[in-house]
Amino acid sequence: MHIVYPVVVSVLLFSVGVYGVLARRNTILVLMSVELMLNAVNLNLVAFDVWLRDRLHSGQVLTLFVIVIAAAEVGLGLAIVLALFRNRRTVDIDHLRALAEPDGPAQPPPPSADGAPGASGAASTERGEGAL
Amino acid sequence: MTEAVPSYLSPTGQEVVFLLLGAVAVGSALLVVTTRQLVHAALWLVVCFGALAGCYLVLTAEFVAWVQVLIYVGAVVVLLLFGIMLTRAPIGRSADLDSGNRLVAALVAVATAAVLVTVVVDGFRTAYAPLKPGAGAARELGASVFATWVLPFEALSVLLLAALIGAIVLSRTDIPGGPPTDESGGD
Numbered sequence: 001m002h003i004v005y006p007v008v009v010s011v012l013l014f015s016v017g018v019y020g021v022l023a024r025r026n027t028i029l030v031l032m033s034v035e036l037m038l039n040a041v042n043l044n045l046v047a048f049d050v051w052l053r054d055r056l057h058s059g060q061v062l063t064l065f066v067i068v069i070a071a072a073e074v075g076l077g078l079a080i081v082l083a084l085f086r087n088r089r090t091v092d093i094d095h096l097r098a099l100a101e102p103d104g105p106a107q108p109p110p111p112s113a114d115g116a117p118g119a120s121g122a123a124s125t126e127r128g129e130g131a132l
Numbered sequence: 133m134t135e136a137v138p139s140y141l142s143p144t145g146q147e148v149v150f151l152l153l154g155a156v157a158v159g160s161a162l163l164v165v166t167t168r169q170l171v172h173a174a175l176w177l178v179v180c181f182g183a184l185a186g187c188y189l190v191l192t193a194e195f196v197a198w199v200q201v202l203i204y205v206g207a208v209v210v211l212l213l214f215g216i217m218l219t220r221a222p223i224g225r226s227a228d229l230d231s232g233n234r235l236v237a238a239l240v241a242v243a244t245a246a247v248l249v250t251v252v253v254d255g256f257r258t259a260y261a262p263l264k265p266g267a268g269a270a271r272e273l274g275a276s277v278f279a280t281w282v283l284p285f286e287a288l289s290v291l292l293l294a295a296l297i298g299a300i301v302l303s304r305t306d307i308p309g310g311p312p313t314d315e316s317g318g319d
Contacts, residue, residue: 001146002137003259006191007252009154013161013180015245020165022237026229028215029170032177035208036161039184042200046193046268051261057276060268063196064277067203068288072295074208078215079302085219086305094231 006047014040027081027091031074038070137260146263150190157183168225174212181205193268 013036020033042063049059085091138144143151160179167173181204188197266272277285301307 001144001150001191001261001263002140003256003261004253005147005150005154006187007256008249009150009158009187011248011252012154012158012245015241015248016158016161016165018244019237019241022240023230023234024165025231026170026221028212028219028221029165029173029229031215032164032173032212035177035204036164036180039181039204042196043184043187046188046191046196050191050193050263050267051259053261053267056280057268057273060193060196060273061277061281063193064199064273065284065288067196067199068292071203071208072292074211075299076295076302078211079299081215082218083302091219091221092228 001050003047003051006043010040010043010047013037013043025092025094027084027093028078030093031077031081034077035070035074038066042066137258146190150187153183153186153190156180157187168227168229169223170216170221170226170229171213171223174209174216177212178205178209181209188268190263191268192263192265195268195270195273 017033017035017037017040020036021030024030024033045059045063045066047059049057049063052059081091084096088096090096157180160176160183163176164173164180167176181200185197185200185205188194188200
């Protein structure tokens, strides 16, 4: 097995994951893209473990660890997404700008540019800032 | 490791199978990030992870392949589907799954892929590993985990416990003493 094949497959998977993280708007889809990137890393680890014929099996053991950490990550991430959905009624990361810096000093509601679910989004944003 | 590299023009059966599985994985990953239906993205993710498990099998990493099937296909995708259902996502086709910076994202992804493929092909053109079955069996891997990697393994179990407790705490709504808001329990 030429090592180039698994490594190139892993590179392609990683860049697909990069595209997904950057281009998707739904938070769950972003989580899926993160999983794709983690899987690319796993494929790399397994390929190099096979290539180097490691006696300690570092690559494959590390792959198992990465899988476990990915499971923990997706569990926590989904808990955060659900808490977000409970509070804000949306999981669109484009609308979750409560932690962003305001564009200018004279603009009380920061996400004034996008207005589609503006009523609930802006209201909850104001409530969040009031709580702070 | 670098002695007697066989030609790229006569691929072995294992390489052909691996490349087919890799094409399935990359293709379904592309569908995950481009499909217009949220549930279909999760289902294509199953296909992608399954093909990757096949890749691990071809690379003689059997135990990792089965763990991949168990945890990724079994647990992670089910969790993601739960998340999709609980956030009341539209089941049908929805138009606003992509944000406005799709072109920039595609540009960044293509640039990443180009740079990495160039570097990787240049660096590992002569790397060849003859596949020896049994190197990644559960016996070998278990001996390795419980002899050499015991300490990280135990640390990882503590991390899993912490993640479990964190997920429970995050998703419960009836825990008193949250942030000092005047409203108690919004909904």
